[in-house]
Amino acid sequence: MKYELKPLDETTYDEFNRGNQMATLLQSYQWSTIKEGWGSLHLGIYVENVLSGTMLVLKRHLPLGRSMLYIPKGPIMDYDPELMPHFVQELKKIAKKEHAVFVKMDPPILRRKFYVEETDTEILNESVAHALIQAGFEQGPLTLNLHDTIQPRFQAVVALQEFDLTRLTKKGRQGVKTAIKRGVTVKRYGVEKVDEFAALMEKTAERQGISLRGKDYFKRLLETYPESFLMLGTIDLGKRQQEVQAALNQTAEQLAQLAEHQTKKRTKLLETSASLEKEAARLVDEIAQHGTGELFISGTLSIPYGQTSELLYAGMDETFKHYMPAYLTWYASMEEAAKSYQYCNLGGIDGHLNDGLIGFKKNFHPEIHEYSGEFDLPTTNRLVYGIIKKAYEKRTQK
Numbered sequence: 001m002k003y004e005l006k007p008l009d010e011t012t013y014d015e016f017n018r019g020n021q022m023a024t025l026l027q028s029y030q031w032s033t034i035k036e037g038w039g040s041l042h043l044g045i046y047v048e049n050v051l052s053g054t055m056l057v058l059k060r061h062l063p064l065g066r067s068m069l070y071i072p073k074g075p076i077m078d079y080d081p082e083l084m085p086h087f088v089q090e091l092k093k094i095a096k097k098e099h100a101v102f103v104k105m106d107p108p109i110l111r112r113k114f115y116v117e118e119t120d121t122e123i124l125n126e127s128v129a130h131a132l133i134q135a136g137f138e139q140g141p142l143t144l145n146l147h148d149t150i151q152p153r154f155q156a157v158v159a160l161q162e163f164d165l166t167r168l169t170k171k172g173r174q175g176v177k178t179a180i181k182r183g184v185t186v187k188r189y190g191v192e193k194v195d196e197f198a199a200l201m202e203k204t205a206e207r208q209g210i211s212l213r214g215k216d217y218f219k220r221l222l223e224t225y226p227e228s229f230l231m232l233g234t235i236d237l238g239k240r241q242q243e244v245q246a247a248l249n250q251t252a253e254q255l256a257q258l259a260e261h262q263t264k265k266r267t268k269l270l271e272t273s274a275s276l277e278k279e280a281a282r283l284v285d286e287i288a289q290h291g292t293g294e295l296f297i298s299g300t301l302s303i304p305y306g307q308t309s310e311l312l313y314a315g316m317d318e319t320f321k322h323y324m325p326a327y328l329t330w331y332a333s334m335e336e337a338a339k340s341y342q343y344c345n346l347g348g349i350d351g352h353l354n355d356g357l358i359g360f361k362k363n364f365h366p367e368i369h370e371y372s373g374e375f376d377l378p379t380t381n382r383l384v385y386g387i388i389k390k391a392y393e394k395r396t397q398k
Contacts, residue, residue: 001048003086005055005094008044013054016044017076021342022108023306026151027056027074030224038070041094045077045087053077059098062388066380069095069103073151079109081131088135088377095379101388103377105137106151112370116353116362129372140374144351152348153373156358156366157308160338168331172363175327179233182279182323183240184297186332189230191222196296197230200315207318218301218313228303231333233325238292241283248276282322290319298325300333302344309337310345330364 010029017023025031032040038058045053055075061067077087095103109128114121133139146152158167165173198215205212222228251273258266297320301313311333316326330346337344346366349358353368378385 001083001086002046003083003090004046005043005090006046008042008051008054010042012044012051013042016051016054017306020076020306022076024073024076024108024308025303025305025310025312026072027054027076028225028305029056031056031072032058033224034220039067041069041098043094045075047078047083057094057103059100062101062392064388065099066101066384066388067099068388068392069098069100070150071103071105071107073106073108075105075107079107079125079128079131081127084128084131084135088137091377092379095377101378101380101385103379104150105375105377106149107132107372107375109372110369111142111372112368114368114370115365116358116368125372132375137375137377139372140376142373146348146350146355146357149374153371154349154351154353155369155371156346156349156361156364157369158334158344158346158364158366160309160334160342160344163334163338165331167365169363169365172327172331172365175324175363176331179324179328182235183243184233184235184323184325184328186231186233186298186329188336189232190228191219193230193232193296194219194222196232197299197301197313197315200232200296200299200317201313202315203317204315213313221301221303221312225303225305228301229336231300231302231329231336232296233298233329233332234294234296235320235323235325236292236294237283237287237290241280241287241292244276244280244283248273248280251276286319295320297323298329300329302333302337304337304341307342308345309333309341309343311337311347326360327363334364 013029017028029042032038032042035058038060040059041057043055043057044051045055053076055071055077058070058072059067060070091103109125111124112121113124129139140149143149143153165176168176194215198218201212251269255266255269255273298316299314300311302309302311311330314326314330334344346361346364349355349361351370
């Protein structure tokens with residue numbers, strides 16, 4: 001069998017992956033320009049002279065003139081077990097040319113698909129993982145911890161066919177409706193609003209006590225991928241104050257018109273009035289601090305590739321959490337993606353399914369995709385491989 005890995009131009013590469021269900025953003029041709037500090041190879045996988053797959057290979061230099069190669073969420077190819085020995089043989093040739101001690105691969109091979117509430121799920125693609133191991137790869141531990149692998153093994157994915165509000169959980173639907181009721185609006189933007197989005201991400205980083213990407217990185221993503229988009233949620237406090245006052249006046253009129261025996265309706269109206277008065281008082285304080293103009297209070301950044309829109313980053317101003325803007329902004333991001341794509345990837349989650357990430361994401365009723373993890377292919381003698389790999393792992397854990 002003739003099996004080859006050969007350089008591939010950007011147009012042919014992206015055309016092959018357009019509409020490909022296996023295609024992932026991290027295997028897009030342009031991802032190499034996002035990964036600073038790495039070299040890159042863009043390869044086509046040819047079987048009997050027919051283009052059958054693509055592969056972005058990232059290269060990192062190691063001590064002593066060596067390197068390691070990394071294939072993030074790829075390759076995009078036919079994982080027929082019978083083809084794996086041929087793939088490994090050709091991959092070793094590339095590794096030798098690049099002086100690579102080993103190749104790390106994070107293939108898009110599903111191990112399980114299930115919803116959070118499901119407990120008994122079938123193991124998938126065992127023959128593929130076994131074939132990779134038989135061909136020379138070492139499979140990493142099937143860890144549940146989010147940060148034990150370069151890319152999360154567990155990801156939350158929403159199918160967008162016939163996507164609407166009914167697909168959400170009760171809590172999710174309530175969150176979206178509350179945001180709309182309280183005056184939050186969401187619109188699509190591009191790089192022109194990167195400052196506003198970056199400010200929201202900075203507030204999120206401060207709240208969580210972590211370091212996140214900054215404006216320059218978000219700008220590069222938006223400029224590199226023309227189909228990428230921001231969804232930003234806003235609130236106009238002055239307008240909302242007028243709406244609340246109008247609702248209070250209307251409630252007062254309704255109360256005045258009630259007959260004495262309408263006690264149930266009176267109780268309900270009094271509860272509504274109390275809630276509105278509470279919101280009115282809060283708005284006075286918020287306007288005193290933030291003014292009456294439009295404020296950006298939540299946002300997401302999404303990049304579509306293949307059949308999937310990747311919701312990569314999300315931020316919110318915690319000051320306005322009571323407006324529930326995150327629910328509406330995320331929902332609007334999926335609605336926007338549903339216009340052209342089949343799936344929306346909400347990103348990684350911890351495999352224990354008990355952290356804050358899944359606590360929010362499960363409101364959109366995603367299917368959990370568990371992948372088969374990382375595979376390492378030694379491409380030099382075992383002693384050198386063991387020493388350098390250990391040094392690499394120690395450096396990446398810092």
